[in-house]
Amino acid sequence: MSTNRRFGPELRRLRLEARLSLTEFSVALNYDKGHLSKVERGERAASPELARRCDAFLGANGALQCLVVRADTGSDAAESPTSPMLWSVGRRAVLTAATGSLIDLGIRHGSVTSSAAGPLLRSFRAQFDQLRKLGQSTASKVLLPLLETQTRMVAGLAADAPSVTRSPALRLASRFAEFTGWMAQESGDSRTALGWTGEAAELARAGGDAHLGSYALVRRALVTLYDGDATGTVALARRAQNDVLPPRIRGLAAQREAQGHALVGDEHDCLSCLAKARGLLDCDDASGSTEPVIGTTHVTDPVAMTTGWCLYDLGRTKAAAEVLDKECRRVPPHALRTRARYGFRRALAHAASGEVEHACAIAGELLGMMPAVPSATVDSDIRRLARELSRFRSSQAVRDLQPALARVIAPTHL
Numbered sequence: 001m002s003t004n005r006r007f008g009p010e011l012r013r014l015r016l017e018a019r020l021s022l023t024e025f026s027v028a029l030n031y032d033k034g035h036l037s038k039v040e041r042g043e044r045a046a047s048p049e050l051a052r053r054c055d056a057f058l059g060a061n062g063a064l065q066c067l068v069v070r071a072d073t074g075s076d077a078a079e080s081p082t083s084p085m086l087w088s089v090g091r092r093a094v095l096t097a098a099t100g101s102l103i104d105l106g107i108r109h110g111s112v113t114s115s116a117a118g119p120l121l122r123s124f125r126a127q128f129d130q131l132r133k134l135g136q137s138t139a140s141k142v143l144l145p146l147l148e149t150q151t152r153m154v155a156g157l158a159a160d161a162p163s164v165t166r167s168p169a170l171r172l173a174s175r176f177a178e179f180t181g182w183m184a185q186e187s188g189d190s191r192t193a194l195g196w197t198g199e200a201a202e203l204a205r206a207g208g209d210a211h212l213g214s215y216a217l218v219r220r221a222l223v224t225l226y227d228g229d230a231t232g233t234v235a236l237a238r239r240a241q242n243d244v245l246p247p248r249i250r251g252l253a254a255q256r257e258a259q260g261h262a263l264v265g266d267e268h269d270c271l272s273c274l275a276k277a278r279g280l281l282d283c284d285d286a287s288g289s290t291e292p293v294i295g296t297t298h299v300t301d302p303v304a305m306t307t308g309w310c311l312y313d314l315g316r317t318k319a320a321a322e323v324l325d326k327e328c329r330r331v332p333p334h335a336l337r338t339r340a341r342y343g344f345r346r347a348l349a350h351a352a353s354g355e356v357e358h359a360c361a362i363a364g365e366l367l368g369m370m371p372a373v374p375s376a377t378v379d380s381d382i383r384r385l386a387r388e389l390s391r392f393r394s395s396q397a398v399r400d401l402q403p404a405l406a407r408v409i410a411p412t413h414l
Helices: 003-017 022-029 033-040 048-058 089-099 114-134 140-159 163-186 190-206 212-226 230-239 247-263 267-282 302-313 317-328 336-352 356-367 376-392 396-413
Strands: none
Touching: 003 033, 003 048, 022 033, 022 048, 048 376, 114 140, 114 163, 140 163, 140 190, 163 190, 163 212, 163 376, 190 212, 212 230, 212 247, 230 247, 247 267, 247 302, 267 302, 302 317, 302 336, 317 336, 336 356, 336 376, 356 376, 356 396, 376 396
């Protein structure tokens, strides 16, 4: 029997077990009664959003979501190479660093003295901070060529630098590579994102930081998360929670694992991972480090924001909206990319809770930002919001928002 045909009878069984009429159930979920009736009879497919809401309301703990979530194709994401592409930046830098020879990355470096290497490294570090800030208000495709060049330049500096400067230069190159991977993902190129993420891990190891390489697992888990692969996300995140790793990396990994559990409606494990993340990030001592901060720098309380994100996936839309309302107000005004990333999730939570006009007001402001910071990861939530709002076509607020929604969504279908 197909998953759609199994979902309907199971939904009906759980609804009747809860002693709810179809009318009462439709009002509680803010869904059309006729649509739910067709879903129960197997005449209409249930969306993941509907399954989440039914799961949360009926306390099914993910059982209904499992009937609509796509079949797992295996845990290849957790074990397969990050990319079939040949990424040469770190590999060549490592080899030349070992032999002390020059490196040719398209830009010739002369002999770098100890007195010159330090100022050069500080200059590149300042550029990294500036590019990271610029990434919040600039299209990722605009930044990518510059980031790729800078990564190669810093790796080249490391290859020809005195030993005292070589390791910090390689570690900085790894941060450039990791950020390049994130911008590639924002551009919609997951394959390239994974390649640069693998490169970041190699550069970090060459720079003597075995721990930073583990953050690559957290980044890879973000790719699988947006691909809807909950099993791969959880597997990758768990591998980055070894006790020998710094608290910040383990805390960020625990957050990612929580998001993986939320995708399949496993509330118990999701909340348990969020509690673990809270404990680890609260004791994080990275503030005293001179290295660039790992993970977001524009979210005041990452665990709280991730909690709001997860609550939506768990079908607890009102609770999600309350948390995201509070946390989104704390994002700096200049951080357009971060505001869009979490703001559309906030709009989704309000729309799913039946607060359509409020959802449209939030989305209307955010849609105006998207030409400046187009994002493949945010696009997925924008499309979900459009589907959610399509159930309220009689709303004037929805009709007013449609042209702006269409302008942002249309390019993704070209």
